Amino acid sequence: MAGISSLWQDDYWLLVMQLYMRKPVGLKRMYSRQMVDLSIELHLPPSFIYEKMFDLRNGATPFLSSLMQRYKDNPRRLRADAAKVRSMMGFSCASAFYDGVEVKETFEKDFSQIPHCEPLTPVALILVLDLYFRLTPITMVASTPEVEELARLIGVKARVVEDVLNVYQILDPYLNRQEFMVTPLLQPCQQIWQRYGNGSIEQLAALAAQLRDYYA
Incomplete structure (x- = not known):
């Protein structure tokens, strides 16, 4: 799990929160299509994303509690900031972002x-x-x-x-x-x-x- 954790960035919390806030608001099933889509987008397994969403829901750290308070009643701000994260990380143009980069597929193959x-x-x-x-x-x-x-x-x-x-x-x-x-x-x-x-x-x-x- 240490290797997987190294792929995680704190900016990804906004993407996890955006999915969490999608109706019906709350923890999504680990292998729901939405969770799998986000996992593939981030190249992180659904079980890892599920754990992150669980921590977010429970406010496991002061940082997460503050993050939830900041965005829970402001979906427009969350949507804009999440879009910015995707743009900065190249997710809005994945082929260009990963051009010349070898991506080690793991769980993604199971859904291909x-x-x-x-x-x-x-x-x-x-x-x-x-x-x-x-x-x-x-x-x-x-x-x-x-x-x-x-x-x-x-x-x-x-x-x-x-x-x-x-x-x-x-x-x-x-x-x-x-x-x-x-x-x-x-x-x-x-x-x-x-x-x-x-x-x-x-x-x-x-x-x-x-x-x-x-x-x-």
């Missing part, structure tokens, strides 16, 4: 579309993996209500979710399916399986429950 598998993202594959552990192979078909519901949530056809579930069946060592599959889904699904498929199902379920907020 997978090449040749659009519009699927690693986050969507995580949600499908969570569903995988809730179904039996015979129910991993497009007509299953849970498959249809998840497809609607992530904005794809149910058959696409079924295709991902089929890939996970190939990767599942407990099924021991000796099949050969050629699909662009294989490598990204393999990466998600390596991250979560052999770990705690309960932890995966908890993460998936939070990630669903991104599509709400």
Whole structure:
């Protein structure tokens, strides 16, 4: 976390406050689309931004209490000063700001579309993996209500979710399916399986429950 903290600047408090003050005013869900968008903008993970927003809400320091008092009843001033921060940091013209600068992507990749598998993202594959552990192979078909519901949530056809579930069946060592599959889904699904498929199902379920907020 120390490395992440080094990327934080006090000017960013205004951007966090601006999101906090957006209606409905208050602490936003960690993986809501607004939180993720700000995280990607600042190249800081949603969990880090969430902690900052939590500190802001609680007035964790005299500085934060003073900052809240200064802006809470003056949205115009907050909007203007937040815009100034973005302009100074180059966020209003990101391509120019990062021109020639190598940005180390971390969590951002999870929310980016997978090449040749659009519009699927690693986050969507995580949600499908969570569903995988809730179904039996015979129910991993497009007509299953849970498959249809998840497809609607992530904005794809149910058959696409079924295709991902089929890939996970190939990767599942407990099924021991000796099949050969050629699909662009294989490598990204393999990466998600390596991250979560052999770990705690309960932890995966908890993460998936939070990630669903991104599509709400």
